[in-house]
Amino acid sequence: MESWRKSPRAWALSMLAPGMWLALFFLAPLSLLWLISFGVKTGITSIDIDWTLANYARAAQPLYLAIFLKSLWIAAATTTICLIIALPVALVISFAPQQLRAWLLLLMILPFWTNLLIRTYALIAVLRGSGHVNSVLGWLWQLPDGLLAMIGLGGHHLMGAQFTPLEILYTDGAVVIGLIYVHLPFMVLPLYAALNSMDRSLIEASLDLGAGHVRTFFFIVIPLALPGIISGVILTFIPALGSYLTPDLLGGPGSQMIANVIERQFKAANDWPFGAALSFLLMYAAFFGLALRGLADRRAAQPGGAW
Amino acid sequence: MRILFRRARPGPLEYHRRWPLRLVMAAALLFLYAPLVALMAFSFNDSRRNIVWHGFTLKYYEKLFANTELMLAFANSLTIALCSTLISIILGLSAAYGLWRFRFPGRTLYQSVMAMPIVIPEICMGVAMMAFMARTGWPQDLVWPFNLGAIIIAHSAFSFPFAAIVIQARLESFNRELADCAQNLGAGEFRVFCDIILPHLRPAIVAGGLLTFTLSLDDFVITFFTSGPDSVTFPVKIYSMVRFSVTPEVNAASTLLIVITVALTALALRLQQRAAAGVPAQ
Amino acid sequence: MMQRQDDPIIRLRGVSKRFGTVQAVDAVSLDVRRGEFFALVGPSGCGKTSLLRMLAGFETPDAGSIEIDGQDMNKVEARNRPVNLVFQSYAVFPHMSVAQNVGYGLKISGCPRDDLQARVDAALRLVKLEGQEAKMPDTLSGGQRQRVALARALVLRPAVLLLDEPLSALDAKLREAMQLELVHLQKTVGITFVIVTHDQSEALSMADRIAVMQAGAVRQVASPSQLYDAPACRFVADFIGRINLFEAVASSRIPGRIRINSPLLGGIEREGSAEGPVTLAVRPEKIQLSRMPAAQPGWLELCGTLTGIAYFGGYCNVYVDIGAAQPLMAQITNAGAARALELSVGGKFWCSWRSEDTLLLMD
Numbered sequence: 001m002e003s004w005r006k007s008p009r010a011w012a013l014s015m016l017a018p019g020m021w022l023a024l025f026f027l028a029p030l031s032l033l034w035l036i037s038f039g040v041k042t043g044i045t046s047i048d049i050d051w052t053l054a055n056y057a058r059a060a061q062p063l064y065l066a067i068f069l070k071s072l073w074i075a076a077a078t079t080t081i082c083l084i085i086a087l088p089v090a091l092v093i094s095f096a097p098q099q100l101r102a103w104l105l106l107l108m109i110l111p112f113w114t115n116l117l118i119r120t121y122a123l124i125a126v127l128r129g130s131g132h133v134n135s136v137l138g139w140l141w142q143l144p145d146g147l148l149a150m151i152g153l154g155g156h157h158l159m160g161a162q163f164t165p166l167e168i169l170y171t172d173g174a175v176v177i178g179l180i181y182v183h184l185p186f187m188v189l190p191l192y193a194a195l196n197s198m199d200r201s202l203i204e205a206s207l208d209l210g211a212g213h214v215r216t217f218f219f220i221v222i223p224l225a226l227p228g229i230i231s232g233v234i235l236t237f238i239p240a241l242g243s244y245l246t247p248d249l250l251g252g253p254g255s256q257m258i259a260n261v262i263e264r265q266f267k268a269a270n271d272w273p274f275g276a277a278l279s280f281l282l283m284y285a286a287f288f289g290l291a292l293r294g295l296a297d298r299r300a301a302q303p304g305g306a307w
Numbered sequence: 308m309r310i311l312f313r314r315a316r317p318g319p320l321e322y323h324r325r326w327p328l329r330l331v332m333a334a335a336l337l338f339l340y341a342p343l344v345a346l347m348a349f350s351f352n353d354s355r356r357n358i359v360w361h362g363f364t365l366k367y368y369e370k371l372f373a374n375t376e377l378m379l380a381f382a383n384s385l386t387i388a389l390c391s392t393l394i395s396i397i398l399g400l401s402a403a404y405g406l407w408r409f410r411f412p413g414r415t416l417y418q419s420v421m422a423m424p425i426v427i428p429e430i431c432m433g434v435a436m437m438a439f440m441a442r443t444g445w446p447q448d449l450v451w452p453f454n455l456g457a458i459i460i461a462h463s464a465f466s467f468p469f470a471a472i473v474i475q476a477r478l479e480s481f482n483r484e485l486a487d488c489a490q491n492l493g494a495g496e497f498r499v500f501c502d503i504i505l506p507h508l509r510p511a512i513v514a515g516g517l518l519t520f521t522l523s524l525d526d527f528v529i530t531f532f533t534s535g536p537d538s539v540t541f542p543v544k545i546y547s548m549v550r551f552s553v554t555p556e557v558n559a560a561s562t563l564l565i566v567i568t569v570a571l572t573a574l575a576l577r578l579q580q581r582a583a584a585g586v587p588a589q
Numbered sequence: 590m591m592q593r594q595d596d597p598i599i600r601l602r603g604v605s606k607r608f609g610t611v612q613a614v615d616a617v618s619l620d621v622r623r624g625e626f627f628a629l630v631g632p633s634g635c636g637k638t639s640l641l642r643m644l645a646g647f648e649t650p651d652a653g654s655i656e657i658d659g660q661d662m663n664k665v666e667a668r669n670r671p672v673n674l675v676f677q678s679y680a681v682f683p684h685m686s687v688a689q690n691v692g693y694g695l696k697i698s699g700c701p702r703d704d705l706q707a708r709v710d711a712a713l714r715l716v717k718l719e720g721q722e723a724k725m726p727d728t729l730s731g732g733q734r735q736r737v738a739l740a741r742a743l744v745l746r747p748a749v750l751l752l753d754e755p756l757s758a759l760d761a762k763l764r765e766a767m768q769l770e771l772v773h774l775q776k777t778v779g780i781t782f783v784i785v786t787h788d789q790s791e792a793l794s795m796a797d798r799i800a801v802m803q804a805g806a807v808r809q810v811a812s813p814s815q816l817y818d819a820p821a822c823r824f825v826a827d828f829i830g831r832i833n834l835f836e837a838v839a840s841s842r843i844p845g846r847i848r849i850n851s852p853l854l855g856g857i858e859r860e861g862s863a864e865g866p867v868t869l870a871v872r873p874e875k876i877q878l879s880r881m882p883a884a885q886p887g888w889l890e891l892c893g894t895l896t897g898i899a900y901f902g903g904y905c906n907v908y909v910d911i912g913a914a915q916p917l918m919a920q921i922t923n924a925g926a927a928r929a930l931e932l933s934v935g936g937k938f939w940c941s942w943r944s945e946d947t948l949l950l951m952d
Contacts, residue, residue, distance in 0.1 A: 004411035010496050014405030015417070018398040018467065022420055025464040026432075029439035033431070036438055045441070088331040096323040104332075111339045113572045115525045117542050118561040121549050122342035125349070132345060184339065203320060204647055205680035205738075207667045209694035209745065219693075223684045242428030244528055249549065259430040266434050266532070276438070279431045286428055320647075 037276035047272060055277035064261065064278075071257040074172060074247075075240040078179040082187040082236050083229070085180075090191035091221075105192070112185040120249050123178050127168040127250070134166055170252035178246040183239065187232040194228020195221070230296040238289045242282050258282055347565065350558035367555040377560060380544035387455050387530075387540060388523040391462035395519040396512060398463065399470030404504070406471075407478040424465040433532035436461045440533065454538045461533045462523045469522060470515035473579070477511030510578045517575035521568050596659065598623045598749060598781050599644065604653035606639050613639040615805035616653065621749070621783060621798075626775050628792035629785045631802035632828070637785045640802075641751055644783070645674040658748045673742035677753040679734045681726045687713070687737050688722035694745045712744035715774070732763050743778060750775075752784040756791060768795050789829050793817070801825045823868045823950045831906075832870050832948075833917050839863040839949075849949065853913060854889055859949055868950040875946040876919035878907065878930055882939045890941040893917060895934055907932060909940055 004011040037055055039047040058064065093104045111119065126132045168174050202224065206216040222229070244259035251257075258278060265275025322328050353362035371377060402421060406414065424432065439445075440457055449456065481504065489499045505512075527542040534543055541564065548557050597620035606614040614636040621627045629637040642648045643655065646667030655662040658671055673694075682690050691712055695705045713719050716736040726734055735755065742750055755771065756764045772795050775782045786792055792799045793813040800810045801824070809821040820826035827834065837851035841862050849857045851869055877883075882890060893911035908916040917940055921930075930938075 001410045002408065004409045007496060011405060011409050011411065014401040015409070015411075018402035018405075018421070018471075019417065021398055021464065021467070025436075025439075025460050026424060027420070029435035030431075032442055033435040033438050085331070085335055088328050089335050092323045092328050092332045095320055100323065107336060108339070110569065111343060113521070113569050114343065114565045115527075115542060115561075115568060117525075117527050117546060117549070118346070118564060119343070121545075121557065121561060122346040124549070125346060126342045132341075181339070181342070184335070199678065199680065200320060201676045201678050201680040202682060204667070205674070205676055205682070205741075206693070207647075208645060208674045209697060209741065210668045211693075211697045212668060215697060220682060238426075239428070242430060244430050245546075259428070262430055262434060266437060272438060275434060279434055282428055283431050286426060290426055 033276045033279060036273050037280050039273040039276075041271065041273060055273045056281070058274055059277055059281055067256055067261055068258060068281075070172075070255075071241055074175055074179065074255070074257060075237050077176050078183060078240045079187075079233055079237045081176070081180055082184055083233060086184060086187040086191050086232065090188050090195050093188070094192050094195040108185050108188050116182060116245055119182060120178055120246050123174075123181060123250060124169065127174050127177065131169070133168065137166065169250065170255070172251065172255045174250040175247045175255045175257070178250040179240045179243060182243075182246060183236045186239070187236045190228045190232040190235060191225065194225040194231075198224055227296050227299065231293055234289045234293040234296075238286045241285060343565070346558055347562045350555060350562045352555065367559040370556050371559045371563070374556065376539075377541075377544055377548075377556075380539045381541045383455060383538060384524055384541035387458050387462060388520045390455070390459045391466060391523045392516050392520045394459070394463040395467040395470045396516050398467040399474055399515055399519075400508070400512065402467070403471045403474040403478060404500075407475060421468045421471060424468050429465075429526075429528040432461070432465055433529040436464075436529065437532040454535070457533045458530055458538060458540070461529050462519075462526060465529060466519040466522045470519050473515035473518060474508060474511045477508055481507050510581060514575040514579045517571050517578075521571050521575075524564075525568060595623070597621055598658055599783070600654075600656040601640075602654045602656075604640070604643060604650045604655060606636075606643060606648060606650050608639075612805050614643070614650070617802075617805070617807050618653075619800055619807055619810055621781060624779055624781055625797040626772060626795060627781065627783045628796035628799045629783065629802060630789055630792040630799055630828075631787065633787055634804075635802040636805040637787075637802050638753060641674070641753055641783070641785045644749075645672055645751055646670050647674075671748040672751055673745055673747040673749075674751045674753065675735075675738045675742050675755060677755075677757065679731075679738040681729075681734045681737050681741075683726050685726075686722065687718065687724050687726070687729070690726070690737050691740045691744055693741065698745075708744050709740075712740040715743065715777070716740045731758055732767070735759075735767075739774070743774075743780075747780065749781045749783060752782065754786055755784060756786070756788070764791075771795060793829065801828060803828075817872075820870075820948065820950065823870075823952045826868075826870050826948060826950055831873050831918060831920075833873065833876075834915075835869040835913070837867050837869045839865065839867045847949075853891060853911065854947075857889075857944060857947060861949075863949070863951060866952075868952065870948040870950055871942050871946055872948075873906065873918045873920040875942045876917070876940050877942065878909075878919055878921060878932075878938050878940055880930065880936075880938065883941050885941065887944050888941045889944055889947065890939055891917065892937065892939050895932060895936050895938055897934065898932055905932075907938075909938055911940070 035049050036047055038049060038051045038053070040050045040052055040054070042048045059068070089108070093101055093108070096104060124131070128134075168177075198221070202220055203216055206220045207213075211219065241257075242259055243257065244263060247255055247257040247260055248263075251260075259282070262275050262278045262282070265271045265278065269275075323332075349360075350367060351363050351365065352360055353364035353366070406418060436457070445457055485503055486499050489503050490496075494502065525542065526540075527546060530540050530543055531546070534540060541560075545557060545560055545564075548560075599619075599621035601620075602618050604614055604617045605612070617636075617640060629640060631637050639648060643650050644657070646662065646665065660671075662670060682693070685693070688709055692705050692709045695708060700708070709722075710719070713722065716739050718733065718736050718740065721729070721733070726737070729737070735758075752771075756767055759767060768791060771782070771784075784792075784795070793816075796813060798810060798812055799816055801808045801816065803824050809816060809825045811819075811821075816825060816829050820829060823834065826832050835851050835853055837849045837854070839847045839849045841847050841864055844862065845860060847859045847861055847863050849859065849863075849867060849869065851857075854869060857869070882892070884890060891909075891911045893909040893916075895907060896910045896916055897908040899906040899908075904920055904922045907919045907921055909919065911917050919940055921932075
């Protein structure tokens with residue numbers, strides 16, 4: 001790498017265009033948003049930058065605090081379930097033979113390439129009242145009756161009179177399912193990377209010394225894969241926290257998350273300063289999570305390789 | 308005691324052969340794929356209600372292609388994707404090159420700021436752009452394709468760092484001595500760049516381009532906040548259709564989008580693999 | 590069935606293992622006796638590590654049976670076997686201290702705290718690591734980590750200790766010291782050791798008995814001196830120590846006696862029966878050099894030009910061109926003899942050795 005002074009023209013030519021683009025179309029809008037978050041509405045479309053903290057204070061009101069907490073809770077539930085599913089999956093993939101491994105990874109990543117909107121939409125057809133899950137359940141429900149009818153003992157209605165479809169869609173549960181559906185690959189990848197780079201002989205040594213697979217998993221595999229686990233947790237939690245489409249399409253009126261509130265401030269409610277304040281709170285949460293991840297990465301890079 | 312022709316018990320570390328783990332893996336794959344497969348399958352279903360299979364039909368695809376609004380939105384999406392890809396490639400290429408070649412004060416800061424669009428929640432970027440456009444008095448009544456300008460700019464801003472990352476990875480494998488040698492033979496800076504570096508970067512540029520094209524085509528949140536009634540894109544149009552009804556046309560449109568996106572990304576991946584394997588860029 | 594003390598502790602019968610298209614282990618049968626230091630030796634790819642891993646339970650044989658301490662290991666998993674393995678990379682858990690590493694197996698088996706502490710201390714004393722209990726592995730040297738691995742395995746009192754290339758990661762001086770220590774350790778603890786190594790000199794210096802392997806099969810199992818002085822085949826002769834080889838043809842006109850003809854060595858007579866191509870061999874240290882032909886009865890003699898001398902301090906290897914594809918290698922101890930000979934490249938020398946020191950090798 002050479003110093004920029006050696007060819008200042010080349011340096012300017014290569015660095016200025018992207019730099020200016022970032023400054024003008026990325027930093028400027030964000031700075032503007034930041035200013036607005038300290039503003040006050042003085043009319044339908046005009047905002048006065050008052051340097052007031054009222055908007056941030058409003059975010060602490062019970063109504064909005066509840067939504068924050070709900071978003072945190074939904075994101076946490078999503079992350080936990082993703083972790084529980086992703087650990088065995090990553091284990092299977094990283095210990096599979098080379099060829100199979102490439103295919104399994106591809107299969108896990110493929111859904112990630114499809115459009116988020118479409119993935120969420122596909123779940124609607126599955127989860128709704130007349131959707132696939134309920135039609136399968138309904139079929140299972142009347143199965144005992146059907147079997148009895150075949151041997152001439154019909155008409156008993158063993159499972160109750162009528163199958164009431166499960167109300168899955170438009171609940172918090174649907175949002176969590178949707179978020180898991182979208183973010184599972186994000187959890188599998190860092191876990192796979194961590195498990196792949198682990199020394200296999202450590203697992204064999206643990207088995208050799210008498211530990212079973214479960215104990216080996218908890219005493220050896222997890223502590224050594226911890227940086228990867230933390231990475232995966234943060235890469236799943238932050239996007240889940242800030243997701244908009246999934247709670248919008250799959251959630252009910254009570255399953256609103258932060259991003260939905262922000263959207264409302266900028267469209268229907270027309271309260272831009274408040275929306276800006278909420279946006280920045282979300283961003284600070286995202287940065288905090290990334291800082292944690294950076295810390296975890298640095299600890300992992302130290303000699304010894306584990307906490 | 309001879310035991311012949313016996314299939315070996317799974318070894319201690321052969322987790323992929325133990326049935327409890329196989330079950331979890333299969334369940335996870337089923338969970339991931341069943342809704343998508345159902346969606347794609349039912350786009351051919353001859354039924355409005357779309358749960359029970361009635362018969363194979365292509366009529367919803369016909370309806371899809373006949374729906375002018377949707378086709379217009381698709382045309383918009385393509386245009387935006389093409390333009391923003393072009394811009395992203397230029398910006399990403401020059402940023403990657405500059406960062407690879409030069410040491411300068413503020414380099415780490417530059418890199419961090421470039422990484423920000425990737426990590427910031429999309430909604431924050433979307434509303435920021437919306438505020439920016441309103442505040443700067445962005446002209447609202449431009450003729451096509453200029454009315455797509457705001458969306459194109461927003462897309463390029465968030466996607467060129469992705470292109471830069473792909474190109475930077477490829478630059479790592481470039482032997483600096485080649486550039487020095489060319490200079491030694493009398494080539495000026497610009498010639499070195501065009502004749503020596505650019506050909507080496509070709510697969511990464513194409514891969515990065517495909518990546519940003521897909522990102523732009525698929526984007527919803529940022530477009531939602533930067534588009535207007537006359538600049539609707541494909542995902543935004545589908546969103547409004549989805550909000551109001553679950554029609555098989557949407558299934559057909561979704562299937563189409565899935566196929567396009569997967570094909571493009573697979574292509575990008577193949578190109579990157581070939582580049583990594585050392586296939587010389589022509 | 591009562592276990593007799595002179596039954597072999599490990600009994601392998603017809604063990605085979607295939608990896609893809611490669612037959613890693615080919616119908617191996619051998620016995621390891623109680624309390625002995627046993628070595629599996631061979632070039633890389635000969636199957637010795639696969640065999641070791643099958644003993645430990647990390648690979649399952651395609652065919653054959655493995656019995657350890659009278660028990661068939663067919664259905665027994667690695668963690669339930671009465672053996673412990675010291676890995677080539679030592680596999681010391683990086684996130685646990687020395688004491689936690691050594692006590693791991695005891696903790697798993699539910700050993701009570703005081704007992705565990707006492708046994709860990711005893712094991713650390715045995716490998717000379719007292720005082721290092723709280724240290725983390727990344728602060729230890731390679732040799733110290735190996736001791737941790739040894740202590741960790743020995744503290745469980747296995748019937749057999751398996752060691753995979755224990756000395757390959759150590760530097761030369763340390764390696765020599767560890768060789769002696771391992772032998773001493775084995776005699777102190779009294780359990781059977783089975784080591785795998787590609788270094789034949791290591792096996793010769795440490796083991797009571799050695800199995801030489803080639804391409805998945807065992808070529809010879811014997812004590813070090815037997816392997817050196819009476820190798821069973823050309824491969825073993827060439828692998829163990831250094832040797833000079835000569836092509837020859839044997840014929841047995843009189844039953845019980847063979848006549849072997851070699852273009853370089855002429856004719857030799859031996860007891861036994863053999864027909865067809867054989868190999869004659871002689872160890873370098875059995876060869877004497879002189880400036881004049883000695884022509885003693887019962888000795889073989891060759892004449893040649895000296896092409897190289899490799900000096901090793903206490904002895905030197907001398908290479909003589911005798912008109913064959915490979916030069917003859919003789920080993921001379923420097924005291925007296927070498928000085929008197931005035932060895933110099935290009936000089937003409939006579940090499941002679943006793944006829945009965947010539948080894949006859951079928952293949």
